[in-house]
Amino acid sequence: MAPPEAVPQAPEAAASTASPVLEARSVSKRFPGVVALDDVSFSLRAGETHALVGENGAGKSTLIKVLTGVYRPDGGDLRMAGRPVRFARPFEAQQAGISTIYQEVNLVPLMSVARNIFLGREPRNRFGLIDFARMHRETTELLDGFGVRVDPRRPLHTLGIGTQQMVALARAVSVNAQVVIMDEPTSSLEPREVETLFRVIENLRGQGIAVLYVSHRMDELYRICDRVTVLRDGRHIHTGDLADLDRMQLVSMMLGRDMAEVRRSGVTSFAAEGHEAARTPVLTATGLSSRHHLHDVSLSLYAGEVLGLGGLLGSGRSETAKALSGALHLDAGELTVDGTALNRLTPAAAIRAGISLLPEDRKAEGIVPGLSVRENIVLAAMPRLSRAGVVSRAKQDRIVDIFMKRLRIKASSPEQKVGELSGGNQQKVLLARWLCLEPKVLLLDEPTRGIDVGAKAEVQSLIDDLAREGLAVLLISSDIEELIEGADRIVVLRGGAVAGELAGDDVAEDRLLEVLADHAPAPEDKSPAAQEDPR
């Protein structure tokens, strides 16, 4: 992890003396129908941690892709250490010492963890062949540093999204780089992993490495970033020391709205008071078991409440949600909706029964990238929006219009391909897909992942409203604040089994952490007990 040119200076000193390691001068980038970057200038100094913020679709990821040779800018130029550079391919940016974690986890799912980490720079033995023993050893060591314990031979796609993100981090940081760029690295991480990440960033800063950090989580920015650059609608709005701005100022800059308007929203946008839940459950799950995934999970969901699902990485929250929506093969267990048992559990049956799941992995399980915003929204509702198998454009347009407005989906038109939208807007499209089904039960697996402050607030108050209107909501969130403030009740999972339930006044951060920590061996805990996989 040693940088090529270690500059063991204090961060401030490094930041003030060194010339920018990486610089973009008036870059522009257009896509058909959108100006994603409009004359944006930006500079990154050695040893600083620089926040890049802006709403969904502001152009953050595009700027990063321009900086790293994924996109060729339509105008403007790049410099490294004062010298003009042009990257024809990401490969060249990497050669120049820029290491990047892109927003969508960009590893090869079918390949093993170790192969992913070492792709392109595999250790060789003396015959010039790949030395797998060493590769696996080094992978284990490297991941240990990140608090991740996983068999280096395991195919990446068998890991949860969070773990995959840690693997991507490990890869990025283990390359000798002068610049490390992270596009929303924490959106799928647990609090504890976030801490690990911050330690890593601290470490990089100590080595004089510049970090460009994108996140929608304000508290994170204030904890680790020195300076900030704000983008809005593809334009550069502001660059300066983060310490000079308070949260409100920052948010209002991002949203382009005035302070008073912004001030009204608190940490989260959930209303302070809880919801009035019905007496009888809409959905009851008893004894859900699926080999290796779930063990005898039982829970009930009441109309009008938000049930939180707590747990650490890999505790089985996503699996539970999938099981409830018919997307996971169950070895045992029963599901009843409004008192009637569902016997053949498939996603289609669950949807018919009024259960909708917003899946966790947006790219793999959510969007159909080649289809338009409109079609992605109506995908699940199509049968209802057609007559005799013929789709009704008018009906579709009405729904799509409503939801694009309500969720403020930013697209050049409903006909734009979803694959071209920014990450946050893709998430909103998915939310719209499930909301337009008018479900009784809404299962939300990380609904606010990767969406900006404004939109997050909207989604949160939407969840609130939905519960108030009588919907039963299951909320999975790695954002503890969101979980605590949003949920009326929290079921905590551990190792695929229910470890406890919090209700009433117990729905509080310290209580949750208590249950989480109770007998859960921390992943980074290297005690012999922790090595035993309980499953």
Next chain:
Amino acid sequence: MNETTPAPAAPAAPAPAVPRTDTPGGKGPRPAAASEPGTRARVAELLQRQGVLAVLLTVVIAASFIYPTFASLDNARGITIQASFLAVVALGMTMVIITGGIDLSVGSVFALGGVLAAWASQYGFLAALLVPLVACGAIGLLNGLLIARGNMAPFIVTLATLLGARGLLLAITDEGATTYLVPKDSAFGELGQGSVWGFGYPILVALVLFGAGGLVLQRTSFGQTLFAVGGSSDAATLMGLPVARTKILVYTLSGLLAGLAGALNAARLSSGVTIVGVGMELDAISAVVIGGTLLIGGAGSISGTLWGVLLLAVIQNLINQIGSLNSSYQSVVSGGFLIVVVVAQRYLARSRRST
């Protein structure tokens, strides 16, 4: 030879894109199973990884009991020499398919390689090998350039070169009227006709190439890059891997191997026959896919392809052993056999997922 694919747990069918009903996009098994070793588990593991090998062995053993003439050394020699040319072609095809591509031009390139080798054999051994390799490598390179730099679909590019190579072959043989002959008793002819213990040199060449191919695929950066490109071309690009160069190289390699196979075949036939190689691409693709390589790319193995090629050869041999089928029934039987084999292999592969 290599046994592991980068995705030992990857199912033999379009895995990530085609989840089974139970878990759309579901996560694979946890590693817990690995902590309970045992012979049973290990056998299961081997079967999973080499489902084709299991099917092949079953068929061979069954056939040996049913047809006494099947299990003879003579028959083994015949089956292996026949399989060796397809094997060399399928080796290149495996690599191409692992990158998520396909090469339909191999049959024509194989024929062209043979004609060129026979023509060049009058100028000596070296010419007889170099001329086809250069020409066929160039066609492969063209495929690679159009696919990687031109961003065109491999299927259509190689379909075009399938036509083009055949046209070229007809052009240099006076519309197929001229057949170039390999000089009698030339070193080049010996390459195709000589043998060790009755096993022809082409078999040895194929084996050596498979050994080398296995090493390249599993133990070199190039090999890893092939899997990465096939597993996720975008990710590979973002990881800074030389995606375009890798693709160009792999199609060139496929062209080279098809040309080499053609040359070996010409040496064996001692002439540059113009009508060979028709439909060979489909045989090669079936062998590769039967061998467990995913057509969507990202997972596969060289050894699987070898078993796949042998399985096809054995099936054909068995149909002849049955003896009295007319040609129409032969097609029906081989189509049926194909279904049985791939379904069997599929189920073997699936059983691994549920463990």
Next chain:
Amino acid sequence: MTQAAVSPPVEPAQPAEPGKPARSTGPLARLRDPAWYQEYGVYVAVAVVLLFNALFTDHFMTADNFRTQLVQVAPIVIVALGMALVIGTEGVDLSVGSTMALAAAFLPLYLGYGLVPALVVSLLAGAVVGAVNGTLVSLIGLQPIVATLALFVGGRGLALVMADGQLKQIVNPDLLSLGTGSFLGVPLVVWIAGVLAVAVAFLVQRTTFGRQIVAVGGNRSAAALAGLPVKRVLIGVYVLCGVLAALAGVLATARLTASDPSSLGTLMELSAITAVVVGGTPLNGGSIRVLGTVAGALLMQLLRATLVKHDLPDSTAQIAQAAIIIAAVYVARERRSR
């Protein structure tokens, strides 16, 4: 719930801002836009080939000649329509040629009962082939290319077994008139292909089934999680493809005035796939271009016609075809925005 479906703001869906038009739109500017070629490249290519023939080929721009080209391309179009649907699901069907042969083989066996029963049986044969393919792909989970390879090999064998290897002359006047008759001066086979093209375009664009096909091809996991009947869609698509191939087999037989299972439809799978791909449908699913497919088939047909009419030897003809396919696809290739 909910206010969602109830609240009726009737303003037009606003293209959520900062969509400054990044493209100029003059007729000439369009010709310089790569995206335009991607969309319309195949039509441009058809026009270019037509223009070439108008200038350099004798007796080309005649009604009779166009009729010939359309009649010859009709079966390819029909097969390619089905193929386009299959390709839209990220699949491929190699068995279409054998299915044509199978349909042809059934015809003479049942023509004794009249045209309609024979037709029904033939189309049913196509449906059965499609159902087998679809089952292997969706329920067993085989890769489409191998799943359909089995019937590619076995299907023609079966056809020959049923026909006893023999070509059979067709004498049924109804069937023959299907092959030779015309309506309003346009041959029946061309009508049928045209109507089917419109029907398939409608299916793809405007029906739930059509949109489900595209969604399944675009992201199968997402489609499954969205409750789409993925397996049913897949089987349905292969059945449709099989039926269309069978129909093409029937029409080709009617035109040939003989049932020839040994050679009918050989290499049809490649022609159909070429038409689909040249027409701009990506092989990795998620998008189907029906009109493009028709144009793709037409382009290849005109190309073959041109080569025959200029009496090029097979060698030159094949090289020329290769070059033109590459050129056409190159122009219309997808350019990554970078």
Next chain:
Amino acid sequence: VSGCSKSETTSNAGGDSSQGAQAAKTPEASSGAGCSLETYGAPKLDLKNAVVGFSQSEKEANPFRIAETQSIKDEAKKIGVKKLLTTNAQSQLSKQISDIQDMLSQGAQFLIIAPLNSDGLEPALKAAAAKKVPVLTIDRKVNSTACKDYVAFLGSDFVEQGKRAADAMIKATGGKGKVAILLGASGNNVTTDRTKGFVDQIKAEAPGIEIVAQQTGEFARDKGQQVMEQLIQSKPEITAVYAENDEMGLGAVTALKAAGKKPGKDVKIVSVDGTRNAVQALVNGEYNAVIESNPRFGPLAFATAQKFYGGEEIPENVIITDRAYDETNAEASLGGAY
């Protein structure tokens, strides 16, 4: 020195009528010394107790191949051969080689081979020679050494067939006109020979005949029809068609009829093979001549084999006499067509 092969009219093949039987022409004097069991070095054998192998090259899906295989099978049964192994190479040379090897390892003691191609069977012939298994090649000749790699060749002379087709063409057209050739499959030496014989003879004998098109119809009826349809449009001046097999010729008939022309009158048609359908077309007046290529090799092949084992010498080439059909004898000879 002299041959042994004169009186081969012993029996007929398919049981059709005695008209269909093959007859060997007197081998050319130049054929040199014949091949005897002794010179060949094979063990003595009683065919009745022997395992005989027959390697067919193409699918039994055209009348020629069906008749050929059937005739071998029938004759083997008639003679009482202990076991007849049959294989079919499905037009793949590599398969034919392994087929032959497979039959050798299954214990074949005598082989009859219908080669797919003149070149390339060397490995198979060597394998047979190594096991001292005599090989008789029929129908197509191989470019190997007689009496070493194989015993002898029985069959037609394809160049001669082309030549005779040219003569028939000259007769039908009166030595004037524009001819289109429907070529067989590219790269195949039957195609090459039938083209060479025809073209050379036309050049030498009929300066008034101009060959205006040579396009492949791949030996298939539908391809022949399609090419003809193109030619009717682009070269309306064509007055005659030479098809290198009957199937393509019949395809041309269909195309001409559909275009409102009278085949056999407006456009003369000559082809090679002698299938029943072609001779019937001749009877119907839609055809002008058919040069036979007689596939009924069974009786001649087994008789030759018996002579070989009886100690007689077999000439290198046993060329059979092919008949010719035209308006004058068509009706009468219909029974002999296959």
